[in-house]
Structure formats: structure tokens, C-alpha cells
Amino acid sequence: MRIAMIGTGYVGLVSGACFADFGHRVCCVDKDEAKIDGLNAGKMPIWEPGLEALVKFNADHGRLTFTKDVVEGVKDAEAVFIAVGTPARRGDGHADLTYVFEAVRELAKVITPGTVVVTKSTVPVGTGDKIEEILREEGVTDVSVASNPEFLREGAAIADFKHPDRIVVGAENSHAQDVLKEIYRPLFLNRAPILITSRRTAELTKYAANAFLAVKISFINEIADLCEAVDADVQDVARGIGLDNRIGAKFLHAGPGYGGSCFPKDTLALLQTAENAGVDQRIVRTTVKVNDDRKASMVERVERAIGGDLQGKAVGVLGLAFKPNTDDMRDAPSIPLIEGLVKRGAKVRAFDPVATEQAERVLSGIEFVDEAYKAAEDADVLVIVTEWDEFRALDLEKVAKSMRGNVLMDLRNVYDREEAEEAGLAYYGVGRGRFGK
Numbered sequence: 001m002r003i004a005m006i007g008t009g010y011v012g013l014v015s016g017a018c019f020a021d022f023g024h025r026v027c028c029v030d031k032d033e034a035k036i037d038g039l040n041a042g043k044m045p046i047w048e049p050g051l052e053a054l055v056k057f058n059a060d061h062g063r064l065t066f067t068k069d070v071v072e073g074v075k076d077a078e079a080v081f082i083a084v085g086t087p088a089r090r091g092d093g094h095a096d097l098t099y100v101f102e103a104v105r106e107l108a109k110v111i112t113p114g115t116v117v118v119t120k121s122t123v124p125v126g127t128g129d130k131i132e133e134i135l136r137e138e139g140v141t142d143v144s145v146a147s148n149p150e151f152l153r154e155g156a157a158i159a160d161f162k163h164p165d166r167i168v169v170g171a172e173n174s175h176a177q178d179v180l181k182e183i184y185r186p187l188f189l190n191r192a193p194i195l196i197t198s199r200r201t202a203e204l205t206k207y208a209a210n211a212f213l214a215v216k217i218s219f220i221n222e223i224a225d226l227c228e229a230v231d232a233d234v235q236d237v238a239r240g241i242g243l244d245n246r247i248g249a250k251f252l253h254a255g256p257g258y259g260g261s262c263f264p265k266d267t268l269a270l271l272q273t274a275e276n277a278g279v280d281q282r283i284v285r286t287t288v289k290v291n292d293d294r295k296a297s298m299v300e301r302v303e304r305a306i307g308g309d310l311q312g313k314a315v316g317v318l319g320l321a322f323k324p325n326t327d328d329m330r331d332a333p334s335i336p337l338i339e340g341l342v343k344r345g346a347k348v349r350a351f352d353p354v355a356t357e358q359a360e361r362v363l364s365g366i367e368f369v370d371e372a373y374k375a376a377e378d379a380d381v382l383v384i385v386t387e388w389d390e391f392r393a394l395d396l397e398k399v400a401k402s403m404r405g406n407v408l409m410d411l412r413n414v415y416d417r418e419e420a421e422e423a424g425l426a427y428y429g430v431g432r433g434r435f436g437k
């Protein structure tokens, strides 16, 4: 198949490279010239494990190309995927569809009859209908509009794309269904379940999935708070419930609250959809509040552990990206934490294995260092914010010796209290017995 991918970000680039790897001919389009120039020169715009090799292999075999020119990208395509950003609109949290509609108007100029336009971006229910309307306004007839939401996780994006739990296709006619089945055929043959639904159902399924995961995280975070009050261990509670197949072990890790490019904006957008439809979604609304409060409260945790006053205190921060194996800083829990620390007069020294460049754009007034141990040097407290593998095997004695104070605030429960205490550190995990016991 000949495929155009409009938007070459985390989703567009990974999807484009994987489709090319299935044997399709893919042209990735982006209006960000620097991104396309970089990709044409072999430079990845994002950090994602395995991506560089996959892109290079498929580009070298002529199956994957990059362009700034939508005409060039779309002209022969049998399917045009839209994978542009859908950030939360300022003020009301509605998904901002400006980029999607702009892309539709651009592709309308070149698209040929029979083509299938597919939204891979996460878009609210009814967006497919609006896209059809725009296409009609632009005089385009005889094209289908389908929804194919993406469920990949940053940091494991290629594996997720190639071995998905399911593929959801929302298509209103058999031609669109057939084209999408053909595109995904290699996965279909590997028995990845493909779920064909109405377009509106597919659009909503993506939001329901992310909202449910956000609820799960917030649930275990609140149980962690209860553990701290009643002297129980949330790690064991999570295991105790997660081994129950009806519950499942994933997304039951207590921590500083969820962040990233999807959950915060998608939960807000779901609430907007619900409000417009006149149906309250109390569980999701509460989850958003629980999570916002949690992220904002992390600075107080540090303050409490250190005895009340952060003024002049040195805080080492390990991990800035919203999760390991990505450089994505969007809505990362590290941001409100660090901003709060700086506001209260702390001196912050931070390290992330790959996200420093992105972090420098959103965080100011702190020092970025190029090694985990340097973040610990002379620190009164060391905070693990993102559970990168390399933070799981620190020499804690070395850390303790190089610090001025001795507080290890482990917001990801990477270490055990005993090993930290043996190294001479005062250990503060999340939901693991009474706080600072």
C-alpha cells in the first residue's frame, strides 16, 4: 500500500516507520522543516528505543521517505493518516483540533477519489464527521474517513506498534475497512485482534482506555496515602490485588501522579465530550482532581522529609522525563515539583539520561548535570522522580557519602528501605509504611 502520514512526531514517525517495515511505501509529512531536514539527514527528532535503526533501514530500502510538502506526500497515497498533535485547548481542556483540521484542508487539495483518510491522532467523538464536512466544503467527494486510534506507549513504542493488544478500526464502509485490514495484514496474520467498530465508537474507545488507566493510577496512589496512615505497604497491596486477573498488575505503581502527552489532556477532553453530551463522568472528573493535587503536593513531601524549610536547601533530582525511555517532558511530574522547589528557595540540580535538552525548554533556574552522582553531590535530599533503569542500581553508599544531608525521596519505590538505611540514608518511599518511619 502507499501511505501518507501527516505529522511526524512520536506517533507519526513510529507508525510510519513500522508500516514501512511491514512492506508498505510510506511518506511522512511534517510542516516542521527542521524535523524533516533532520530526518532526511538521518537525525531522529525524538528519543525512542530502536527507532533510529528502524527508520534508517526502511529509508535505505526506499520504503520510507520524508517531506515538508503535503502535495508530494499525499499525491499517490491510498491511505492518508493524520497523526498531528491534539493538545488540550487553553481554558476549557477541549482537544484542540486546529492542527487536524488544518491538515485536512491541506490534504483536500491533493487527495484523489477512493483514498481513505484515517485519524490516528486521538480525537473526540464526532471529529470524523467534521472531517467529512470539511472535505465536502473543499469539493472532495468519494473519499472515506476512518478512525484508527493509536495505543502505543512512548519508550516501548515500536514493540507496542508491532505487537499490539488490539487494533481498533472505526470505519463506516467496507472499502475503508478493507484498506485498513490490508495495511495491518502482517499483524492480523500474527493474530493481533482487530476490532471493527463504528467511527464514533473507535474515537471514544481511545479516550475510555486512557481514562481507565488514569483511574487505575490514581486509585493506587490514594491507596498509597492510606498505607502511609495505617502502616501498610502499597507495593504488597498492589501485588496482592494485581495478581487477580480481573484487576491485572499493570498501572498499579504508586508514585508522584501521572503525566505525559496523553493522560492529562485525554481525561480533560473526555470530560468536555461528556459535558457537551450532558452526561457527567464523575469518576474521571475526580481522577483529574486527585492527580492534579497529587502532582502539586510532591514538593510538600520533600519539604516534610527535610524538616519544614526548603530555603537554601540543595535538592538533587533524578529523572525529568514523564517516564523512562523517552525524552518527552509534556506534563511531566518533575515540572510542578521542580517549580515548587525553586519557588521555595531550594537549589536544584537535576539529571536525566536523555531529556535534558527538552527539559531546558520548560525549566529554568536550576542546574542540569550530566551524571546521576553529580545530582547527589552536596545535596540535602535526593529525589528519584523518573524510574530510569540506571537509577535502580546506584551505589547508595557512594550517594550517601557525597551528599550533605541524608534524605532519599524515592517517588517511584525503586529501592527498599533496608538497603537505603544500610547505606546511611533516611528513606522515604511512597505508601510504604508510615511516612518517614
Ligand code: NAD
Binding pocket: 006, 007, 008, 009, 010, 011, 012, 029, 030, 031, 032, 035, 083, 084, 085, 086, 099, 102, 103, 106, 120, 121, 122, 123, 150, 151, 152, 153, 154, 261, 262
Ligand atoms: P507530536 O507533537 O510529537 O507530533 C505532532 C507532529 O505533527 C509535529 O511534528 C507537528 O509539527 C506536526 N504537524 C502539525 N500540524 C501539521 C500539518 N498540518 N502538517 C504536517 N505536520 C503537522 O505529537 P504525538 O505525541 O505524536 O501525538 C500525535 C497524536 O497521537 C495526538 O493526538 C496524541 O494524543 C496521539 N497519541 C500520542 C501517543 C504518544 O504516546 N505520544 C500515543 C497514542 C496517541
